[in-house]
Structure formats: structure tokens, C-alpha cells
Amino acid sequence: MINIEKSNTKIRKNIGGNVFRNAYSGKKVLVTGHTGFKGSWLSTWLLKLDAHVVGVSKDVPTIPAMFDELGLAGRIRHHQADVRDLAAMRTIIYEERPDFVFHLAAQAIVSSSYADPVETITTNVVGTMNVLEALRQADHPCVAVLITSDKCYDNVEWSWGYRETDTVGGKDVYSGSKGAAELIIKSYLHSFFQAKDNPVRLGIGRAGNVIGGGDWAKDRIVVDCMRAWSEGSTVEIRSPSATRPWQHVLEPLSGYLTLGVALAEANDLHGEAFNFGPRAEQSRTVVELLGDLGRHWNFTRSEDAYRITGNIPFHESGLLKLNCDKSLFHLKWEPNLDYAETIRIVSEWYYAYYREQREMYAFTLDQITAYECIAGERNRIWTKL
Template structure:
């Protein structure tokens, strides 16, 4: 997988205790990497990171990326060969209640990682993750391309657009310099679902928690359309980008979108109906009800054009929509219905990663080699 680039490499993941960070850490361990993680806390309870007992399998730092001196100390001492920066304040609704926290985490936190890399200046391939919400979303029906306008209407989107400007500035000011040992690229994705997410104000999380307690879930915007993708999809893109950039400097400074196929655009209501089929509901009306109560701006349509990743390194999405639903539902069902004394969430997670790899290999995806 990934040309065995990650085997025995020291890989640093910021935000490794979060949803995407935990899945990425687990996959890197399966690929044979020596993982170093930086996160300021365990962001949710329950926590997938804790369920998988990953702290015992990696080098774990509990530090805030907004602490520049700590970031310089860790990165200069650990000297990771590859770095994935995922740490962020990731929730749109939270950005309305905590705008300064969101801006400082997403903008200054990113700047601190880049500054620490600049100061360390050891040979390192860095993949900096932002978001599809970095784009100025005018709800166009075609997907956003990497050179489209950055910045959005809400604080979260603005913070991600600002982070993009900081990354671009650091690249041109410092990393483009031939004396720099840092190679970097940007990954953008959004609306990932999958087992192990317990962040607030996320529709799948709300469903799984409610259904596990045999309660009906309330939804705000049943007709909102999203290009739903399993969390492993963009992670395969990040890992593929890390591999290609590690092997070849030609993509240094470039940004790439990672998203599902266009046919995977489905409404929130369609998603809930399909997820509920794995939870033994006799009547779908017992699964959810519509409240229509939205207290903050929320985009109705947002999708990405991923042709650039396809052109440069032949990356494309792997899972069909039905498999995305199945992976997600089966993980949560196993979590909520397994005997707690017998539960092995790490095994369940690794089994899904292995199945994802098998399906990709069957489709001949180039990163499986």
C-alpha cells in the first residue's frame, strides 16, 4: 500500500485524538509507521481514540498547537519524516459561540506548525489539511476547483480560508526556497462520516446516539444536500498525496480536493432513511422527525471537483454510497450492541480498514500498489 512509503517512517499527526485523526493514526499503524501525535485533549466522550487504546501504541503529546514554543520543541526533537496537520476547531456551530477560539486554533495553530517546521528545517513532507468550507460557497451546482475563491460567510469557513492564505504565504516566503528541506501540500475535504465520530451537531452522531437509546432524532434541514463520504476516502487521498510528495517534489505547494463521486450527493433525509435500515426500525417515521430549526447559517449545497488529484496521481474515491452507509452503520451498531466486556473496537476498526484496502485493490486503485 502507498508503495510502502510509511513502513518504519516516523509520522507526526496533529489532532490525532479527533475523529479523522484517530482513523488516520490507526491506518498509519497498520501501514507500519511509527506515529507521533499532538492534541490538546480528548475532544469527545465517548472517544474513538480511547476506545482503540491508541495512547499505548504511539508517542502521545497532549499539547495545544497554539503554543508555539511547544510545537518548536516537539517538531525539532522528534524530526518526523512525514507530518499530517489535522488539529483544528472543526464544528461550524461552535464557531458562532467561540469565534476567537476557532480563529486562534485554525489560523494561529496552523501558522505555529508551519513556523515550527521552518525553524526545525529537517527533511519533512507535510500535508496540511484544511476543509472544503475554505471555499467561498455560493452554492453552485458544479464542484469547486482548487483555484476557486477562498473564504466563507461563517466564522469557521473564514478561519479555514485564512489558514489557506497563511499556508500560501509560508510556502512562497520560506518553503519554496531551495534551502528549505520542507515540502508541503494542502488537502481539502469535508462531510465525512463513519464509525467513531461523537462530535456535536453532526447528523450521523445525533442519529446513532438517539437510536442506541431507542429515541427519535430531530433534524433541521432534511433537504440539505451533501456529497457524503466515508472518513477513509479523504484519508486515502491524504496518504496518497503524502506518498507522491515524498517521492517527487513536483507537487510541492499544491492543493488538492478529495471527495466522493458526484452520484453520492444525497439529502440528509435520504441518508437517515438508509442508515436506519441497519437499526431494525419497522417504520422509518420512528427514526426521525423534522424540526426545521436552524439558528445559524448553514450551506445547502457544497461539493468538490477532484479532477486535479485524478490527473496528477490518479486518486479517486473507492466506496460506493451503499458501502459508506454499511461501514458507518455496522461500526456504530457493533459499538452500541456489543458486550462491553467483550468489545474489541480496535479489531472492528482494523477490519474495516482492511476491507477498504481490499475493495480498492479490486478496483485497481493505484495507491494499493
């Protein structure tokens, strides 16, 4: 376990005052999609950083949901609104006047994009446009980090990582929607946010294959495993050989927060996109991932943990990974956890929830603190003043 008690005592005492240069302490931070999996983790971390968190989401997307299990509705200022509603977004951003915006709201499930392509495209493209338009009209100082996806790239299944300058687009609706969102961001940047005296600074974050406790979205392999195993049943998998660079949710979030600080401190990265992904050695097939997760749930035989169906109802990429050299060079950001640590803390969150019935807000804060302590020990840039 990534254990706080085993972390260096001096680092543990001082880490809270150093994280992200205290840039978020006392600041108003608006998170779209705050009721989702990544949004809930980000909101919790921002609360730990003493930020005033404002959330915008049209609903709570799953049952159960991390947002509910952590009681976040009572800890932040919550707006129920759809990012596709320009009038609502205009009003919220104008009245709240946030110091930072993290735009995470999206239709993020590939299978759902086949079932309802219109919702996927309007949410991911028009929703992004509305956030930008609301920022343009509000015209107040603000740093906005806009989150798209690694699937924004036109994936040709090559073996090296995609760079921020590679072509965006995709063969499926979800990838196309993310590529289109990138084009909208670029056009708004050059049309409205390039003046030297413009108060808004924009950055783009791209990440994918994020796993972690508290995710209950459909058609995600870790979620399917945890649901099945908590009920004592096996899980069905459709693409056992699909290879992904698995990363814990806190990894890209540390990148987004680092980017937000960099944009707040200087204007030289305004409009730039950054990949946030794990090291190449963290790439594993779905079968390898399930085997490693299963060991933490005390499975000794693979047939007890999963079975392969071969039923692939929609296109899925076989290989997709990111080149994160730009993030390392400009932001000095690098991933924090190795693969074994990632698997361990994901398993521990769900085990605490399903088997131990722990109080999950405190448990989640403990995992964030442990992550910060490990980052401090490993001299990650965002833990230093």
C-alpha cells in the first residue's frame, strides 16, 4: 500500500504548504463535470488545497457515484446546468467570476457515442464552445484548463506515442468529437484570446485510460471487474489483447493542476496543449491488468476472475499511447506512480468501499495525501515552492 505512515515524516508535515505553490488556496475554482469520476477526484483535491470549489454538471451520471459517496454536494457550491446551455454557462461564469476553470464536462463513454452520437457531439463540441464563449463574454482574469482526451488524435495504431503536434480526428464518433473540440479551442484562441491584454489564459490537457477508485461508468474494464467481483461473479472481457498505458486518476490531475499554475504565473504557455500520461513501461494488455487486479482480490485462478467473450460491438483501438516530452520540458511534470502502485491503490479504494464499508471521503483524502507524500519523496516539481 502507498502508506502515509511509511512516507518521510518531514515531507509529510510540510507537503501541504508546498503543493502547487499554494496557487489554489483561497481561490475560486470552477469545475465543469464535477459530479463525474475525474471531476469528483479533482474537486476533492481542490478542497484539500483550500480552494473554493464551484461545480457545474447537468446531473450525477451514475449510481453509485463518487460525488454522492463522498458527500461533495455539501462541501462545494453546486450548479445543476448543462454545458450545452449557453445562457446558463454565461450566467454562471459571469456571476461566479472564477480564478480558475477546469473544463471536464463531457460524454466520455465510447459505447455511448455509438448509441447516441448527437449527445456526444453536442456535449463535447458545443459544450466546449459554450465555456469558451462564456469566458469571452465575461472578460475577467481567469485561467482555463480545457480537458479533451488522448482519443482526440487520429489513431493509426503506430507503436510510438502521439505528440501534441500530431493530427487530431478519429474514425469513431467519440474520437471525432474530441478532435472537433480541439479545433474549436484553436479557433477561439486565435479569434478572441490572442490580444496581449486579454485577461483569459487557456491551456489544453490530454490524457486517457485513467483508472481509480470511485469510477462506476459503464463499459469500463476496471469498473466492470469491481462490480462483478464485489458480487462474487466473474467479469466478461471483449478485447483481451488491447494494450493501454494505464494510469491512476491523480496522475493527469496533477498535470492539469500544474498547467493551471504555470498559466497563472506566466503567459508563455497560453494556448498550448499538453499530454499527461504514464511511462511507456506501464502499458499492459487487458488480460495483464485483470490478472494484477485479481491478485489484490485474492483470485488465484484467472477463470474465477474473468472470461473472454470475443463480443466486440464497436470499434476499439488496439494501441494508443502518448508522448509526454513536452510536459516534461515546459512544465517539468512527470508521472509519479509505477504500475504496481497504480494497481494497488485502485484495488484498495474499491476494497475499502465494497468490503470494509469505510468512510470514503476521509479514505480518498488519505490516498491524495499519500500520493502527495510520494511525489515529495520523488521530487516532483509540483511539490516545491
